[in-house]
Amino acid sequence: MTDQLPATLVATAPRDSPPDERPLAIDVSNVYKVFGKRPQEVVQHLKTGRDRDDLLGLGTAAVIDVSFNVQKGEIFVVMGLSGSGKSTLIRMLNGLNPASEGSIMVLGEEVVGCSATELRERRRDKMSMVFQHFALLPHRTVVDNVAYGLESQGLPAVERQERARHWLDRVGLGEWADSLPGQLSGGMKQRVGIARAFAADTEILLMDEAFSALDPLIRREMQELLIELQGELGKTIVFITHDLNEAMFLGDRIAVMRNGRIVQVGTPNRILTDPANDYVAQFVQDVDRARILTAGDVMEPARSVVRATAGPRTALDTMRRLQVSACYVTDDRHRLLGIVRDKDMMRLVREEGTDLTERMCPVPSIVKPNQLMANLFEMVVESSLPIAVTDDDDRLLGVVPRVTLLASLANLPPATSAISIVKPPGNPASGEKGAF
Amino acid sequence: MDEFYRIPIGTWGRDIFDWFKETFQWLIDIFTVVVKSAVEGLVDLLLVTPTPIVILLLALIGWYLRSWQLAVGTVISLLVVDSMGFWESTMQTLGLVIIATLIAIAIAVPLGILAAKNDTVSAVVKPVLDFMQTMPAFVYLIPAVLLFSIGFVPGIFATVIFSLPPGVRFTELGIRGVDSETVEAGHAFGVTPGKILRGIQLPLATPTIMAGINQVIMLALSMAVLAGFVGADGLGKDVVAAVATQRLELGIEAGLCVVIIAVFLDRLTAALGNRADYPTSIRATLSRRKSNKAIAAARSRIITVPTHQSAPLNILEKVAK
Known part of the structure; x- marks a missing residue:
């Protein structure tokens, strides 16, 4: 019973749910981009399976047969090393780089083959962009920079100023409104860049390596700011990065690009735990798993569980069968009530008591399934028992033993059914087991 | 044999030139009238205005764009010019250079x-500019005289052709050199190419374009002296007279006046594109006062309107300050 329960509940962990049911913001199908004099020829050759390196004489294929979609309100991360075509790809979405072939639907409208005027309208009203090197206008004040998108949308000056100042306040730079960008630090400049993109109030935000030029501390801060703003406003964000940790932190879904092609699209967990090929596997090797995987991802079914209505003898029996020294107590709806230890149960049997809840102790460490693994280490050090994972109704979903935690940090399979869950042998309590 | 090898490029050029002159005589006439009245008008204005006022105005312009040091230098050097008795010639050359430069920039x-x-x-x-720059400057004087006879106008014509190339080159260089991501930002926000040019590319290319204009003025001045050969009034005529009559003292004085004008124009235009380098200029002081006022206004606004700032941000800002 407990064995099946977690599987269904894990799927409700927020990062894991594929947002398939939401409407599409961007739908890219079979898109090619070739730089050079004869792009069409190169596309035809590529379609017949020729390698892009063989076609360098005709043109450079930057993006090859790429298809993906982005749901509304999603942060979609495109990740790849430099030269993988990710920057080209994001510029195709707003037509800064026109696609050589394929279809790009943005909010239901085709971008490929649009006239310059139509493209301009799309960019103005539907998509704004944040740039790697900020791309602020150095001769305009910060507030005028933020108002830049609104200016092209034709808003009256007063409203423009008001909205720009609101956004500057929102990113914490209200005081700097009348400074020039040259007076700001890198992190502050990119805050202006973000304010400019959000102020334009477009449905879609394109972010091209937006945080790559910032140092790690500031980068983290900016990522959190972005998540916060996105959570508040539900914008659709396409984020380009070469930093896998950043991709994992920000992305609802991630597309991994290599040599112009997308090699895998999936949730961060999926990419981490089930890489599509050796390239992705190698890529994810260095990821800080503890900051991506959650308790729900690594937990195992709790096996040493007894019902509160069962007597102390049943509890002891369960512990002996599993060769452990304590077990969890749940009610008839799988709600976690506490734990009982073997020595207490033995005493209870000797005293001829029948209600094991009399000797029940509180569970030392309980977490929710969306808790990051990084936060579990301290608990697991302090407590000799595995960490119990419960849902919002206190139902026991599974446990995270110390060994599982360590195994999932290495490149081992995240769950092994061979590992016993409660105290490993060698603990003080285990001596009493034999006596029973 | 010699006749067989000879390619009559010069004759062809002459034929093309004749055809041009006949076909576009009306254009030449318009150019002549407009340029002549512009130069003579400007020179007359400079000469009719009392000398001290002209000196003061030029000094003020120097202070406005660069520094009070330039203003002082201007006053002293122009007084030297006047004391040598070259005021009229100098103003004529200045007028010619200004008009030629304006045409060249346009x-x-x-x-x-x-x-x-x-x-x-x-x-x-590019190759046309190379041609224009390497062709000996004197050569321009021949078609100039043939088209416009003698006086200011052929001088201006030759000066414009000679001084044009750096203006074109620096403008192209400046605009191509504008950070491509910044231009891309304009496109990404749906701004029209015209507005990107005016709002991003030209302002950011201004220092480079100004360096080009500085070069244009310097070349124009050197050519304006040569223009003395075709009868353009000014220092050029004095220099030509000094060379023809071997009068060293005249040559030294006229040459010194050219140097004074050159230094003044050079310092002035160098400051044009780099406002930030000259904090003591009137222009910089004014804009500083304006921005201080704006910042003060913004500060008072901040106090009344609570902002949502997180603690790490405040620390960051303090560090930045």
Whole structure:
């Protein structure tokens, strides 16, 4: 019973749910981009399976047969090393780089083959962009920079100023409104860049390596700011990065690009735990798993569980069968009530008591399934028992033993059914087991 | 044999020139009238105005754009010019240079923009500019006289042709050199190419374009002296007279006046594109006062309107300050 329960509940962990049911913001199908004099020829050759390196004489294929979609309100991360075509790809979405072939639907409208005027309208009203090197206008004040998108949308000056100042306040730079960008630090400049993109109030935000030029501390801060703003406003964000940790932190879904092609699209967990090929596997090797995987991802079914209505003898029996020294107590709806230890149960049997809840102790460490693994280490050090994972109704979903935690940090399979869950042998309590 | 090998390029050039002169006589006439009245009007204005006022105005312009040091230097050096008795010639040369430079800029900057936007134009313009710059300056005087006879106008014509190339080159260079991501930002926010040019590319290319204009003025001044050969009034005529009559003292004085004008114009235009380098100029002081006022206004606004600032941000800002 407990064995099946977690599987269904894990799927409700927020990062894991594929947002398939939401409407599409961007739908890219079979898109090619070739730089050079004869792009069409190169596309035809590529379609017949020729390698892009063989076609360098005709043109450079930057993006090859790429298809993906982005749901509304999603942060979609495109990740790849430099030269993988990710920057080209994001510029195709707003037509800064026109696609050589394929279809790009943005909010239901085709971008490929649009006239310059139509493209301009799309960019103005539907998509704004944040740039790697900020791309602020150095001769305009910060507030005028933020108002830049609104200016092209034709808003009256007063409203423009008001909205720009609101956004500057929102990113914490209200005081700097009348400074020039040259007076700001890198992190502050990119805050202006973000304010400019959000102020334009477009449905879609394109972010091209937006945080790559910032140092790690500031980068983290900016990522959190972005998540916060996105959570508040539900914008659709396409984020380009070469930093896998950043991709994992920000992305609802991630597309991994290599040599112009997308090699895998999936949730961060999926990419981490089930890489599509050796390239992705190698890529994810260095990821800080503890900051991506959650308790729900690594937990195992709790096996040493007894019902509160069962007597102390049943509890002891369960512990002996599993060769452990304590077990969890749940009610008839799988709600976690506490734990009982073997020595207490033995005493209870000797005293001829029948209600094991009399000797029940509180569970030392309980977490929710969306808790990051990084936060579990301290608990697991302090407590000799595995960490119990419960849902919002206190139902026991599974446990995270110390060994599982360590195994999932290495490149081992995240769950092994061979590992016993409660105290490993060698603990003080285990001596009493034999006596029973 | 000699006759067989000889390619009559000079004759062809002459034929093309004759055809041009006959076909565009009306254009030549318009150019003549407009330029002549412009130069003579400007020179008359400079000469009718009392000398001390002209000196003061030029000094003020120097202070406005650069520094009070330039203003002082201007006053002293122009007084020297006047005391040598070259005031009229100097003002004539100044007028010629100003008009020639304005015409050159009016042609060079749009051409440079075009060359920056279009690779074909750039590829065509480049060899033409090379030709214009390397052709000995004296050669321009021949068609100039044939087209416009003698006086200011042929001088201006030759000066414009000679001084045009750096204006085009620097404009193209400046616009091509504007950070591509910044231009891309304009496109990404749906701004029209015209507004990107005016709002991003030209302002950011200004220092480079100004360096080009500085070069244009310097070349114009050197050519304006040569223009003395075709009868353009001014220091050029004095220099030519000094050479023809071997009068060293006249040569030294006229040459010194040219140097004074050159230094003044050079310092002035160098400051034009780099406002930030000259904090003591009137212009910089005014804009500083304006921005201080704006910041003060913004500060008072901040106090009344609570902002949402997180603690790490405040620390960051303090560090930045």
